[in-house]
Amino acid sequence: MAPVLPLVLPxxxxxxxxxxxxxxxxxxxxxxxLALLCSGHLLAQLWHLHTFLAPSCPFAALxxxxxxxxxxxxxxxxxxxxASRASLDAAHYxxxxxxxxxxxxxxxxxxxxxxxxxxxxxxxxxxxxxxxLEEGLGTALAHYKDTEVPGHCHAxxxxxxxxxxxxxxxxxxxxDWFGIQWVSSRxxxxxxxxxxxxIQSNVEGLYLIDGVPFSCCNPHSPRPCLQSRLSxxxxxxxxxPRQPNLNLWAQGCHxxxxxxxxxxASMLGSMLAVTFLLQILVLLGLRYLQTALEGLGGVIxxxxxxxxxxxxxxxxxxxxxxxxxxxxxxxxxxxxxxxxxxxxKEGLPEA
Amino acid sequence: MALLKxxxxxxxxxxxxxxxxxxxxxxxLAGIIIFSLGLFLKIELRKRSDVMNNSESHFVPNSLIxxxxxxxxxxxxxxxxxxxxxxxxxxxxxxxxxxPYLAVCVLFNIALLLVTxxxxxxxxxxxxxxxxxxxxxxxxxxxTDTPGRCFMKKTIDMLQIEFKCCGNNGxxxxxxxxxISNRYLDFSSKEVKDRIKSNxDGRYLVDGVPFSCCNPSSPRPCxQYQLTxxxxxxxxxxxxxxxxxWVNGCRAALLSYYSSLMNSMGAVTLLVWLFEVTIxxxxxxxxxxxxxxxxxxxxxxxxxGWLLEKSVLETWKAFLESLKxxxxxxxxxxxxxxxxxxxxxx
Numbered sequence: 001m002a003p004v005l006p007l008v009l010p011x012x013x014x015x016x017x018x019x020x021x022x023x024x025x026x027x028x029x030x031x032x033x034l035a036l037l038c039s040g041h042l043l044a045q046l047w048h049l050h051t052f053l054a055p056s057c058p059f060a061a062l063x064x065x066x067x068x069x070x071x072x073x074x075x076x077x078x079x080x081x082x083a084s085r086a087s088l089d090a091a092h093y094x095x096x097x098x099x100x101x102x103x104x105x106x107x108x109x110x111x112x113x114x115x116x117x118x119x120x121x122x123x124x125x126x127x128x129x130x131x132x133l134e135e136g137l138g139t140a141l142a143h144y145k146d147t148e149v150p151g152h153c154h155a156x157x158x159x160x161x162x163x164x165x166x167x168x169x170x171x172x173x174x175x176d177w178f179g180i181q182w183v184s185s186r187x188x189x190x191x192x193x194x195x196x197x198x199i200q201s202n203v204e205g206l207y208l209i210d211g212v213p214f215s216c217c218n219p220h221s222p223r224p225c226l227q228s229r230l231s232x233x234x235x236x237x238x239x240x241p242r243q244p245n246l247n248l249w250a251q252g253c254h255x256x257x258x259x260x261x262x263x264x265a266s267m268l269g270s271m272l273a274v275t276f277l278l279q280i281l282v283l284l285g286l287r288y289l290q291t292a293l294e295g296l297g298g299v300i301x302x303x304x305x306x307x308x309x310x311x312x313x314x315x316x317x318x319x320x321x322x323x324x325x326x327x328x329x330x331x332x333x334x335x336x337x338x339x340x341x342x343x344x345k346e347g348l349p350e351a
Numbered sequence: 352m353a354l355l356k357x358x359x360x361x362x363x364x365x366x367x368x369x370x371x372x373x374x375x376x377x378x379x380l381a382g383i384i385i386f387s388l389g390l391f392l393k394i395e396l397r398k399r400s401d402v403m404n405n406s407e408s409h410f411v412p413n414s415l416i417x418x419x420x421x422x423x424x425x426x427x428x429x430x431x432x433x434x435x436x437x438x439x440x441x442x443x444x445x446x447x448x449x450x451p452y453l454a455v456c457v458l459f460n461i462a463l464l465l466v467t468x469x470x471x472x473x474x475x476x477x478x479x480x481x482x483x484x485x486x487x488x489x490x491x492x493x494x495t496d497t498p499g500r501c502f503m504k505k506t507i508d509m510l511q512i513e514f515k516c517c518g519n520n521g522x523x524x525x526x527x528x529x530x531i532s533n534r535y536l537d538f539s540s541k542e543v544k545d546r547i548k549s550n551x552d553g554r555y556l557v558d559g560v561p562f563s564c565c566n567p568s569s570p571r572p573c574x575q576y577q578l579t580x581x582x583x584x585x586x587x588x589x590x591x592x593x594x595x596x597w598v599n600g601c602r603a604a605l606l607s608y609y610s611s612l613m614n615s616m617g618a619v620t621l622l623v624w625l626f627e628v629t630i631x632x633x634x635x636x637x638x639x640x641x642x643x644x645x646x647x648x649x650x651x652x653x654x655x656g657w658l659l660e661k662s663v664l665e666t667w668k669a670f671l672e673s674l675k676x677x678x679x680x681x682x683x684x685x686x687x688x689x690x691x692x693x694x695x696x697x
Binding site: 147148153156157160161164182183184186187188189192213214215217219220222223224225227 | 584
C-alpha cells in the first residue's frame with residue numbers, strides 16, 4: 001500500500017512549506033476577494049440592463065456562480081493562512097488537526113467544483129449575449145411608445161437614459177427608429193392629413209417617420225441637433241453630408257452593450273482562472289503539510305523526517321478499504337468481528 | 352487655583368501616554384482623509400470650471416489640503432512625543448520643546464475651526480460665480496466655430512443631461528439668447544429674416560431649447576421648438592405641461608450639489624477638530640503631569656496635571672505682562688545700545 005506521490009519533508013523544508021503556503025493563502029484570499037468584487041460589479045451592471053436582456057438569456061447565472069466561487073476561495077485562503085501559521089507553533093496546532101481533514105474535502109469538492117463551473121460558464125455564456133441583447137433591445141424599441149400601457153410604461157425612459165449614458169442610438173444604428181412607430185398614438189392628431197397619409201402608407205397602420213428621439217443626439221455636434229426628416233438632407237440648411245456622423249450617435253446600442261458585457265465577463269474569467277490555480281496550489285500544499293505532520297503524530301518540532309503524501313494508498317486500495325468498511329458495518333456477525341476488526345483498524349490511521 | 356486639576360499616579364500617566372499615542376495615529380488617518388476630501392473637492396471644481404468662468408475660488412479645497420497635511424505632520428510628531436514620554440531619558444530631550452509645541456497646536460486647532468466654518472459659508476460666493484459663469488456659457492453656446500469657445504456647447508449639453516437641469520434659472524433663459532449659430536441659418540428664408548428684424552440686436556431668437564433640456568420621463572416625444580405655441584402641437588398646453596423639459600435651473604442644481612458636498616466635508620472636519628482638541632488637552636495634561644513629578648529618581652510618585660497653572664483671567668494678565676516686558680526690554684536695549692546705559696527691567 002504505497003502512498004501516492006510521497007515527498008520527504010525534514011524540519012527545514014516543512015517550515016519553508018508552511019511559510020510559502022501562508023503567503024500563497026493570502027494571495028488566494030486576495031484573488032478570491034477580487035473575483036467577488038468583479039462578479040458583484042457584473043451583477044450590478046446586469047441589474048441596470050435587465051430590461052434590455054431577454055429573460056431567456058442564461059447570462060445572469062455567471063455572476064451568481066462566480067460570487068459563490070469567490071466567497072469559497074476567500075474562505076479557503078483564510079483557512080490556509082491560519083492553518084499554515086498554526087503549523088509553525090506547537091501550541092496552536094492541535095485544534096487544527098481535527099478540522100483540517102474535513103476542510104480539505106470541502107475545499108476541494110466545493111471550492112474546486114464551483115470554480116470549474118464558473119470558469120466553464122465564463123467561457124460559454126458570453127455567446128448567448130448576442131441573441132439575448134438583440135431580442136431585449138428589439139422589445140424595448142417596440143414598446144418605446146407604450147408609455148401608458150402598464151408593464152411597459154418605463155420602456156421610453158429607460159431606453160432614453162440608455163442612449164444618453166452609453167452614447168448609442170437604436171439597435172444597430174439610427175435607421176432602426178425609421179422602421180418602428182415610436183410616437184405614441186395618443187399624441188397624433190387624427191385630423192392631420194400628413195398623419196393619415198403616413199398611417200395608410202404601410203400594411204400594419206403604423207405612424208412611421210424618418211426621425212429619431214432626442215436621446216440619439218450627439219452633444220459634440222457643432223450645430224443644434226437634427227432629429228426629424230433625416231432622409232431629406234435638402235430640408236436642413238447648409239447640411240454638410242461629409243459630416244453626418246457628428247449629429248447623432250453613430251454606434252448601435254447592441255454593439256456597445258455587447259462589448260461592455262463581454263469585456264466584464266472576460267475580466268471575471270481571467271480572475272477566476274488565477275483563483276483556480278492558486279486554490280489548487282494551496283490545497284495541495286495543505287494536504288502535504290497535514291499528512292507530514294500526521295506522520296509525526298502531531299508533534300510539530302520533531303526533528304525527524306516524515307513523508308507527506310496525497311493519498312495513503314492507491315485509488316484501488318482506497319476503494320477496497322472503503323468497501324470493506326461499509327461491508328463490516330452491514331454484516332452483524334459477532335464471531336467474525338475480531339478477525340475483521342484488524343484490517344479496518346489498519347486502514348483507519350492512514351486515512 | 353489651577354484649572355481642572357487631576358491627580359496622576361504612575362499607572363494613570365502610562366495609560367494617558369498610551370491612549371494619546373493611539374489617538375494620534377488615528378488622527379494621522381483623519382488628516383489623510385481630510386487631505387483626500389480637499390483633493391476631491393478641488394477636482395470637482397476644476398471639472399466644471401468652464402461654467403464658472405474659471406473664476407471660482409479654490410480657497411476651501413486648498414485649505415482642506417493644507418490642514419490635512421499639517422494634521423498628519425503634527426500628529427505623528429505628537430505620537431512620537433507620547434511614545435517617548437514613558438521613558439524619562441528620552442523625554443528629557445523633548446522637554447524644552449513641549450510648551451511652544453502646545454502653543455502651535457492651539458493655533459492649529461483654531462485654524463482648523465476657521466476652515467470648518469468656511470466650508471459651510473462658501474455657498475454665497477459660489478452662487479454668484481455660478482450665475483455669471485452659466486450666463487456666459489449659454490451666451491457662447493452657439494460659438495462652436497470660435498477657437499477657445501468651441502467646447503462650450505458640448506459642456507453645457509452634457510451639464511444639462513447630467514444634472515437634469517435646463518438654463519440658468521429655467522428653460523425660458525434659452526428664449527432670450529441666440530443659441531443657434533448663424534452658420535446654420537438660411538438667411539434667404541422669410542421666417543429667419545422676420546425673426547432677426549423683430550429685435551433691436553438683430554438676433555435670431557426662438558421659443559425653443561436645445562435637446563439636452565429634454566426630460567426622458569415625459570410620456571410624449573420631446574417638444575423642443577415652438578414651446579409657447581399650443582396650436583403647433585397636438586394636445587399640448589404649455590401652461591400645464593410639466594414633464595416635457597427639466598424644470599430645475601442649472602444654477603440651483605449645481606449649487607445644491609456643491610453645497611451638499613461642502614456641508615458633508617464641513618461635518619467631517621468638525622468631528623476631526625473635536626478629536627484634535629481632545630488630543631491637545633490630553634497632551635497638555637501629560638505635559639503638566641510629567642513636569643509635576645517632583646522627584647525624578649522616583650518614577651512611582653504621584654503628580655498633578657492641570658490645563659492652566661492659574662485661572663483663565665490671571666493667565667491672560669500674566670501673558671499680557673510678559674508681552675509688555677518683552678516690548679519694554681526691546682525698547683530699553685535699543686536705548687541702552689545708544690546711550691551705553693544698563694537696562695532697567697527684563
